Amino acid sequence: MSDYRPMWTSLGLDLDRHDSLLELLGGAYSQIYMSQADRPEGMKYFDFVVSEAHGLRIAELVEHKKAGGTVVGTFCVYVPEEVIFATGGVPVGLCAGADFAVPDSEGLIPRNTCPLIRASLGFKMNRTCPYIQCSDFVVGETTCDGKKKMFEVLAERHPTYVMEVPQTKSPAARELFVSEVKAFAAKMESVSGRKIEADGLAAATAKIEAKKAALRRVHETRKADPAPISGLDALLVSQISFYDDIERFTTKVNELADELEARVAKGTTANRKPRILFAGTPLPLPDWKLHSIVEACGGVIVCEESCVGSRYYSTTTPSNDGSLDGQLRAISDRLLGTHCACFTPNAERIDDIINLAREYRADGVICYSLAFCQTYAAESIKVENALKAEEIPVLSLESDFSANDAAQLQTRVGAFVEMMA
Numbered sequence: 001m002s003d004y005r006p007m008w009t010s011l012g013l014d015l016d017r018h019d020s021l022l023e024l025l026g027g028a029y030s031q032i033y034m035s036q037a038d039r040p041e042g043m044k045y046f047d048f049v050v051s052e053a054h055g056l057r058i059a060e061l062v063e064h065k066k067a068g069g070t071v072v073g074t075f076c077v078y079v080p081e082e083v084i085f086a087t088g089g090v091p092v093g094l095c096a097g098a099d100f101a102v103p104d105s106e107g108l109i110p111r112n113t114c115p116l117i118r119a120s121l122g123f124k125m126n127r128t129c130p131y132i133q134c135s136d137f138v139v140g141e142t143t144c145d146g147k148k149k150m151f152e153v154l155a156e157r158h159p160t161y162v163m164e165v166p167q168t169k170s171p172a173a174r175e176l177f178v179s180e181v182k183a184f185a186a187k188m189e190s191v192s193g194r195k196i197e198a199d200g201l202a203a204a205t206a207k208i209e210a211k212k213a214a215l216r217r218v219h220e221t222r223k224a225d226p227a228p229i230s231g232l233d234a235l236l237v238s239q240i241s242f243y244d245d246i247e248r249f250t251t252k253v254n255e256l257a258d259e260l261e262a263r264v265a266k267g268t269t270a271n272r273k274p275r276i277l278f279a280g281t282p283l284p285l286p287d288w289k290l291h292s293i294v295e296a297c298g299g300v301i302v303c304e305e306s307c308v309g310s311r312y313y314s315t316t317t318p319s320n321d322g323s324l325d326g327q328l329r330a331i332s333d334r335l336l337g338t339h340c341a342c343f344t345p346n347a348e349r350i351d352d353i354i355n356l357a358r359e360y361r362a363d364g365v366i367c368y369s370l371a372f373c374q375t376y377a378a379e380s381i382k383v384e385n386a387l388k389a390e391e392i393p394v395l396s397l398e399s400d401f402s403a404n405d406a407a408q409l410q411t412r413v414g415a416f417v418e419m420m421a
């Protein structure tokens with residue numbers, strides 16, 4: 001095994017706290033993931049990626065930087081990854097899903113801020129995240145209020161650029177977003193010293209489209225009953241999609257899809273499990289809490305209507321005239337096809353949830369919000385009413401990354417799953 005400590009030291013990590021983090025994550029991963037039965041062979045690659053998340057992948061990013069490339073930290077799927085790749089950069093998702101770092105945001109942002117925001121800032125403060133440490137800068141965005149104010153704090157500690165994401169879907173909002181995507185392209189040109197050419201942007205877009213097509217293949221197989229992959233494993237693939245090497249990841253996801261399609265074609269004698277659609281806030285690494293509770297209760301999560309899930313892989317770039325302007329507009333349109341609760345009105349998301357529940361033959365929907373996320377919590381009332389009107393069972397839950405409410409969640413989820421058995 002390689003000794004990564006000199007690399008971590010050079011990135012400014014707090015080695016003692018980093019050791020504690022790795023120990024905690026390693027323990028949680030073996031307990032939650034390695035105890036699952038009948039996992040696809042193809043998951044071995046993703047187990048390896050997790051085991052090397054702070055090692056080999058960081059070494060690759062450090063090498064990329066030594067060769068003159070940039071590393072850009074992102075917090076939202078509205079950031080145009082195509083533009084980053086087109087300048088020879090690499091995007092890495094920085095949203096954090098660990099309770100470990102939440103207390104480290106203390107005194108910088110209010111306690112009644114969602115844990116995703118608190119943990120993301122906390123990881124910068126406690127110096128245990130090698131991804132933010134090796135990023136040239138991070139891109140924030142004006143989605144929810146908590147994030148906006150967190151980026152002000154982060155900007156005092158790490159180079160930060162904020163993109164304005166509109167809150168409505170009007171033609172004027174679209175024009176605003178197109179201008180923001182163009183401004184971000186200019187920012188990337190200036191940081192990387194590389195001009196974006198139409199050919200390069202088209203190649204970068206094709207790379208991202210290939211990755212999302214591979215993800216769609218995997219998720220498509222989950223429509224089969226019984227599903228050929230656990231929700232936990234499918235979630236892990238989505239989580240890794242935000243930081244692994246894009247070409248290698250796409251190849252491995254296609255290999256996994258081949259295996260899952262073969263499993264579906266072969267059929268299985270496995271017992272049927274109650275099928276649950278997850279709908280709600282993102283589930284960044286290593287937030288496996290709800291999935292592990294649902295699946296320990298005997299259910300299976302068959303789809304995630306989440307930015308770590310369908311809101312990411314289902315958007316595709318509209319065809320365009322191939323000019324730089326035409327491509328940047330098409331990329332903006334792709335991104336605006338993401339139905340985040342930060343937008344108003346946002347009826348498309350409710351339609352998406354109902355459609356997904358039908359397509360994935362869900363027996364019920366868990367409508368999930370991270371604590372203090374006002375936009376998703378407010379929208380969950382509408383989602384709940386719409387699902388009830390369609391006679392689709394729904395359970396609304398609010399939680400965080402800690403284990404404090406695990407017993408309570410188990411009781412509620414257990415009763416919901418049992419109702420569907």
Ligand code: BJ8
Nearest residue numbers: 076077114143144281307340373
């Ligand atoms: S496109 S969901 S990734 S903003 S959970 S931080 S909304 S208080 S993460 Fe998101 Fe982009 Fe939307 Fe997706 Fe705020 Fe809510 Fe926290 Fe959230």
